[in-house]
Amino acid sequence: MIFYWREGDLEVDFVLQHGDKVIALEVKSGLQNMNPSGIDLFVKKFKPNKIILVGDKGIPVIDFIQTNIMDLME
Secondary structure, eight states, X not given: XXXXXXXXXXXXXXXXXXXXXXXXXXXXXTTSOOOOHHHHHHHHHHOOSXXXXXXXXXXXXXXXXXXXXXXXXX
C-alpha cells in the first residue's frame, strides 16, 4: 500500500506499508528547504521501520527509480 501523510502543514511525501512494515519516504530536490519536521512528527507517532530520503541529499533519484520497491521492505 502506498499513501501520503499530512498533519496540519507537516507531511511525508510517501508512506509505504507492506504487512507490518512501514517506510517513510521523502523526495527532495536541491531547491527545496530540507525541513525534516514532518518526518520527525511521523517517526514520533508511527515509528516506521525505515526512513528513506530521495534526492540530492539522499538516494539519487535515478537509483531510486531503478530499485524494486519490495527490496526497500527488507
